[in-house]
Amino acid sequence: MRSTAAALTSLMALATTSLVAGPAEARTSSSSCALPRSPAHHSLGLDTWNTSYPKPDDGLDAVMVFLSFPDAVPRSSPARLAADHFPATSEFFERASYGKFTLRPHPRRDWVRMPKPSTAYGISRDWKPSHRSAYLRDALSAADRKVDFSRYDIVYLVADPDAPGVDSDATKVVNFERPMTYDDTEVRRVVTVFEQHPPDRNVLAHETGHVFDLPDLYHRPTDGKGDWDTYVGDWDVMGSQFGMAPDLFAWHKWKLGWLDSRAVRCVTRPELLTLEPVGAAPMPGGSLGTRLAVVRTGADTALAIEARSATGNDGTTCTEGVLLYRVRADAASGGGPVEVVDTHPRTGACWDRSVYPQLADAPLGVGETFTLAGASGERTRIEVADRTRTGAWTVKITTA
Template sequence: MFTALLLLLGAPPGVAATRDAVSACALHGTTGWTDEGHDTDYSVFQRPAGTLKVGMIFVDFPDAPATESPADDSAQLTPGADWLWNASHGKVWLAISQNPRWVRMPHNSTDYGFARGLTHETHEAYVRDAVAAADPYVDFAQYDMVYVVPTRNAAAISFTPTYTYEPGTAGVVADGRLVRWAVTFGQDMWHWGYKLLGHETAHTFGLPDLYAFDAGSDAHRFVGGWDVMGLISGAGPQYFAWESWKLGWTDDSQVLCRASAGSDTAYLTAVEYGSGTKMAVVPTGPTTAYVVESRRAVQPDTGLCSTGALVYKVDTSAQSGYGPIQVVDAKPSATPAGGCRPLDDAPFWAGESFNDSSAGVRIDVLGADGYGERVRVTKS
């Protein structure tokens, strides 16, 4: 009888008769490279699951011979394996094997052209020289990925790009195996620390940069410190729930999708924990959606400046560095607390709401406790 009445009268106002299939919220990417789309090309990128075997090699140069121990450099990076294990809810473990000797590169450090805008070909030449120099001591056939660590004395190797093999090219081959992924660390590792490993390795999984390539007044104006793919040293470096879903660390069963007109209410457990419903998604177009998730000062996010329901817009057509995720600031006129940055106080609190009338999206935060938020998402 109740079902018949619903058919005759429709669902009560603000209540969805049925929930939408989660597939309706798994937006596809359109950039052809790293983006926030759910159709990651694993013929190009590395699957972020299980144990990944990583060979770490150490290089110095004729113009910059090493004077420190390889252990000094590796200690700056290897804690990143534990950090990624926790951030992935135990879904990825980096088994890093170190070759604890310096191998000499054939050219001076200043000859490798390290600068922003480094081309794929120039970067590949650096990887090729590093692998060839270490090949007498390392069996590259046993590794999924390579980390190349330069001596601290090589100032010219200034920053840390990620190398991904381009299908159809000769690439870099050692011990009968193609080196498909490599991270070539630079002197910025001494600034960013071990979480740099989580940022760069995630590029091999297909994640884009969330900071702005066009720095303008603030390179971190899109997401602030809310994700390691943005500001590596940010207060909340845990990967967004959307990215955790894209990477397979969050299951479809943990996603609430509201793609059609209607309303849903759900309790969201904080993304720093592995269990429970992780986010609610409201698509606004073929490549755009609003997402709400809960954040708490635990696990990788112990340094948070504010907790609550974090709302952000995803655009899977936006290229890396051009705002594929943009956080909504619940308190745009507020001054962040000391030591905090703009957007660090972005979460919505119980009793607050987000509304984009032009997109027909409303998100109400109905309540909160120590583990998450109860929210209502509405699409009109």
């Protein structure tokens, strides 16, 4: 499939076809491929926005509160811990959103003293609800004496990483069943940060994605011993914060409002189109071009097609090409809402760096073709014809 002969055959087939992309007004509206939002936690349906989450369509303010404990003397300053995450996290979202969203951090300069030792809260990944509630109640009550919560959209509670009861595996977003009220403001969720110094790479970008209603894309093994990265590998920070290509999928960017209808193509008939890399900056004049092609495959499912290259947040990727992935709007966070299609199932790549080498070579390269069969017998054929001088990818999509 990767041979020169295959590439020539592919290009000749495209050269002889009469297929051309029609004018913008003749294209099928992208809204016809916008899957409906389901009751699933962090559903990837995007016909409506869940208004209990802040939408990152302009700018949001985030306060960082640093918590110390009676059983430890902090060895790092709040300023040093804040620098572990910012400006890197803001820069990640600046690039991911094409400059449309600004995350403004407001780190406190002092420590907020917790009333109990760190070991009293039983901090762990699978936290007992009673211990977690006690921690959050104490932390927010202690912080309320110094913080005006009405000024902020996001709350990061950063624990002293050197306290003996702090477990770095417990960093997560906590959603309250009932909002807590401080300064006449409802606090619906907080990010509890228990990272060591220095922290995991991109960890706060991952957790902040949950604040914006994005799901976990990793697969948590039932016994805790299997591989976590079988669904998406390196290809999205919501799958792994250690990924080589951690930029958000174009589907996520569509959901968050960073891609509009002009950047998304709903494919219902054979089309030849040019895909700009997801991580590339806007073109001169601000245009994004086409960043996402979508084939609707069911009431709650779709096939997404996008280009990935070593630019922007994906600057450390070791493979480039056209990436295919299935989207399920009815799947909950952690339940496989996105699954990358491995177009090279017999090979892998980047064994020394990838979180899941089997998917590191998932994208299609120039001259390659891949066909997917649907549950009802429908077939979608994706053929990568060429790469332009500017780094975009020419792709032929045929549905039948």
